[in-house]
Amino acid sequence: MPDIRKLGEQGIIDLFKVSRAQPPITKSIGDDCAAIRLPGGKLLLWTTDMLIEGIHFERRFGTPKQLGAKSLAVNLSDIAAMGGRPIACLLALSLPHDLEQNWISEFRDGFTSLAERHGCPLIGGDTCGGREEIAISVTVLGEVPEDQVLWRSGAHDGDDIWVSGIPGTSALGLRILADGGDIISDEARIAVNKHLDPEPRLEPAEDLAESGQVTACIDTSDGIAVDLGHLCGESHLGALLEESLLPLPAIPPGREDDPLELALQGGEDYELLFTAAPAARVIFEKVRDLHRIGKMDESSNGVFMQRSDGGRERITPRGFSHF
Amino acid sequence: MPDIRKLGEQGIIDLFKVSRAQPPITKSIGDDCAAIRLPGGKLLLWTTDMLIEGIHFERRFGTPKQLGAKSLAVNLSDIAAMGGRPIACLLALSLPHDLEQNWISEFRDGFTSLAERHGCPLIGGDTCGGREEIAISVTVLGEVPEDQVLWRSGAHDGDDIWVSGIPGTSALGLRILADGGDIISDEARIAVNKHLDPEPRLEPAEDLAESGQVTACIDTSDGIAVDLGHLCGESHLGALLEESLLPLPAIPPGREDDPLELALQGGEDYELLFTAAPAARVIFEKVRDLHRIGKMDESSNGVFMQRSDGGRERITPRGFSHF
Numbered sequence: 001m002p003d004i005r006k007l008g009e010q011g012i013i014d015l016f017k018v019s020r021a022q023p024p025i026t027k028s029i030g031d032d033c034a035a036i037r038l039p040g041g042k043l044l045l046w047t048t049d050m051l052i053e054g055i056h057f058e059r060r061f062g063t064p065k066q067l068g069a070k071s072l073a074v075n076l077s078d079i080a081a082m083g084g085r086p087i088a089c090l091l092a093l094s095l096p097h098d099l100e101q102n103w104i105s106e107f108r109d110g111f112t113s114l115a116e117r118h119g120c121p122l123i124g125g126d127t128c129g130g131r132e133e134i135a136i137s138v139t140v141l142g143e144v145p146e147d148q149v150l151w152r153s154g155a156h157d158g159d160d161i162w163v164s165g166i167p168g169t170s171a172l173g174l175r176i177l178a179d180g181g182d183i184i185s186d187e188a189r190i191a192v193n194k195h196l197d198p199e200p201r202l203e204p205a206e207d208l209a210e211s212g213q214v215t216a217c218i219d220t221s222d223g224i225a226v227d228l229g230h231l232c233g234e235s236h237l238g239a240l241l242e243e244s245l246l247p248l249p250a251i252p253p254g255r256e257d258d259p260l261e262l263a264l265q266g267g268e269d270y271e272l273l274f275t276a277a278p279a280a281r282v283i284f285e286k287v288r289d290l291h292r293i294g295k296m297d298e299s300s301n302g303v304f305m306q307r308s309d310g311g312r313e314r315i316t317p318r319g320f321s322h323f
Numbered sequence: 324m325p326d327i328r329k330l331g332e333q334g335i336i337d338l339f340k341v342s343r344a345q346p347p348i349t350k351s352i353g354d355d356c357a358a359i360r361l362p363g364g365k366l367l368l369w370t371t372d373m374l375i376e377g378i379h380f381e382r383r384f385g386t387p388k389q390l391g392a393k394s395l396a397v398n399l400s401d402i403a404a405m406g407g408r409p410i411a412c413l414l415a416l417s418l419p420h421d422l423e424q425n426w427i428s429e430f431r432d433g434f435t436s437l438a439e440r441h442g443c444p445l446i447g448g449d450t451c452g453g454r455e456e457i458a459i460s461v462t463v464l465g466e467v468p469e470d471q472v473l474w475r476s477g478a479h480d481g482d483d484i485w486v487s488g489i490p491g492t493s494a495l496g497l498r499i500l501a502d503g504g505d506i507i508s509d510e511a512r513i514a515v516n517k518h519l520d521p522e523p524r525l526e527p528a529e530d531l532a533e534s535g536q537v538t539a540c541i542d543t544s545d546g547i548a549v550d551l552g553h554l555c556g557e558s559h560l561g562a563l564l565e566e567s568l569l570p571l572p573a574i575p576p577g578r579e580d581d582p583l584e585l586a587l588q589g590g591e592d593y594e595l596l597f598t599a600a601p602a603a604r605v606i607f608e609k610v611r612d613l614h615r616i617g618k619m620d621e622s623s624n625g626v627f628m629q630r631s632d633g634g635r636e637r638i639t640p641r642g643f644s645h646f
Binding site: 091 | 414
C-alpha cells in the first residue's frame with residue numbers, strides 16, 4: 001500500500017479539491033487565501049497555517065516571543081499576498097505539560113504585539129496539552145476591495161517579475177542556526193533575524209494593490225522556484241528569471257553557502273513576489289527593496305533562468321518539502 | 324519555575340485575553356465562536372478546534388472516515404451553539420510520512436461528506452508531514468442574523484435548563500473503546516457510535532434560534548458540569564440540576580460505569596445545552612430528544628444538583644482536562 005510520500009504536498013491538496021467554489025465563495029483552494037464575497041464590494045480573505053515543532057521550528061533556535069510573532073506573521077503574509085488588510089485572528093495551541101509559564105507568556109507577548117501592530121486582534125482559539133511537541137495553528141481573516149485583490153492568476157505574457165527583499169536570506173539564517181554557526185557578523189545577524197522575525201509585508205502589499213499595476217502576486221514562503229511555479233501555474237504562463245538581476249543574500253565570512261541556490265530555493269522569506277506590465281517600472285523602480293528579476297514568458301513551460309554566462313537553465317523546485 | 328499545569332486551560336485562555344473587542348468584533352474570547360458584525364444585520368461566526376492524536380483521538384478506535392467527519396463536526400457544533408449556519412471551512416493537517424494513501428482518501432471522504440451535507444465547503448488549508456502523530460486543525464465560518472444569535476450570556480434567573488440527547492453517551496463509548504470492551508449490545512453500539520460519529524446539531528439549533536425562546540446556549544463538548552459552568556459564568560448566575568430529570572446513558576450489560584457520573588462529567592457529546600423561560604416548556608416539551616434538566620438559580624454560586632434523595636450537591640467539574 002503506497003504511503004503519502006508518493007502523493008507529495010500537491011497530491012494531498014489535490015485530493016481535497018472536491019468542492020466547487022460557488023457564490024459567495026470567490027476563491028477556493030489554489031491561492032494564498034480563500035476569498036468570500038461580502039456585501040458592499042469587499043472580499044473576505046481567510047487563511048490558516050500550522051507550525052509544528054521539529055518540522056517548522058526548533059524551540060532552541062529562537063525565543064518564545066519570536067515564535068509567537070512568527071506564527072502570526074506567516075498567516076499575515078498570506079493576507080498581504082492578496083493585497084488585503086487583516087481583521088482578526090484565532091490561535092489554537094497544543095502544549096507539552098512541562099512547558100514553563102514564562103514560555104507561554106512570552107509567546108503571548110510576541111503574538112499579541114504583532115497582532116496589535118497590524119490591527120489584527122486575537123478573538124478566540126483552542127488550547128490543549130499533553131504531547132511533547134508544540135503545535136500551533138493560526139487562522140486569520142482579512143479583507144480587500146474586490147477591485148484591488150491580487151490573485152496568483154492574473155499575470156500576462158511579458159509582465160515583469162518583481163520580488164521584495166533579498167530572497168534566500170531566511171534559508172541562510174536557518175542554516176546558520178542549524179549549524180550552530182557564529183552570529184557575530186552583520187551578514188549572519190541579518191539572515192538569522194530574517195528567519196526568526198519575518199515581517200509580513202502588509203503595508204507594501206496594500207500599496208501595490210492600490211496602485212492598480214500588479215497583475216498577480218504570491219508570498220515567498222517556499223522559495224522562488226516553488227512560489228513562482230505556483231504563480232505560473234495559476235496564470236497559465238512560464239517565467240524567465242535573469243541571473244544578473246537577482247539580488248543574492250550576503251554570505252557571512254567563512255561560510256560556503258551558494259547564494260544563488262539559496263535565492264532560488266530557500267523558503268520562509270515571506271516577501272512579495274508579483275508581476276506587473278513593463279510600463280509600471282517607473283513606479284516600482286523607485287520603491288525601496290523591490291527588485292525586478294525577470295519576466296513572464298508564454299513560450300517557457302515552467303520557470304527558467306537566463307544565466308549570466310548566456311545559457312538558459314530550467315529551475316526545478318528543490319524548496320523545502322515536508323513529504 | 325512553575326509549568327503550565329498550574330495555569331490549567333482557563334488560565335492559559337485568560338493569559339491571551341489581551342485584546343478588547345472593538346467593532347466590528349462583537350464577541351471575542353468567551354463563547355463558542357467569535358463574532359464579527361457584517362453589513363446587513365448578520366454576524367459572522369468563527370471557530371477553530373485542533374485534534375491531536377493521542378490526546379483527542381486514537382487511530383485504532385475508529386475509521387479514518389469517522390475521524391475526518393468528527394474533526395469537522397466538533398467545529399460545526401460550535402456554530403450550532405450560536406444558532407448559526409456554516410459558510411465554509413479550512414483544514415490544516417500534519418501527517419506522518421508513512422501514512423497510507425487510503426487513510427488520507429478515507430479521511431477526506433468523511434470530512435467532505437459531512438461538509439457537503441451541511442453546506443460547508445472546504446475552501447483551503449495547509450498540509451505538512453514529518454511527525455509521528457497526526458494533528459488536525461479545522462476552522463469554520465458561519466453566520467447568524469444578529470437578532471437570533473445564541474450567546475452563553477443571556478440566561479435569566481428561573482430559566483429552565485435543557486439539553487439535547489443523552490449526556491454522557493460519548494464518554495461511555497470512549498470508555499468501552501479504551502477498555503477494548505464488547506460492542507455487541509445495543510447500548511454499547513449506541514455509545515461507541517456517539518463517540519466516533521457525533522452529529523453536529525445545526526438544524527435543531529437553527530430552530531431554537533428562530534424560536535426566539537432561547538436565552539443562552541452552549542454545546543456540550545467538555546461535559547455538563549464544565550459547559551453549564553461556562554454558561555453560568557457568562558450569565559452571572561448559578562444552576563440547579565434535578566437528578567430526577569436528568570436522562571442517563573444506558574450501560575451495556577456486564578459493565579459497571581456510573582451513569583450519573585457519565586451524564587454530569589462526560590465530554591464530547593456535542594449536543595446543545597440551553598436555557599429558556601418556563602413559558603417555553605409547551606414548545607420544547609414536544610421536541611424529540613430535548614430534556615429539561617433543571618433551572619438557572621441566582622442564589623446558587625456555581626452548578627448544584629437536587630438529588631432524588633432530597634440532598635443538594637455541588638457539581639465540581641471533573642470533565643476531561645488536558646492540563
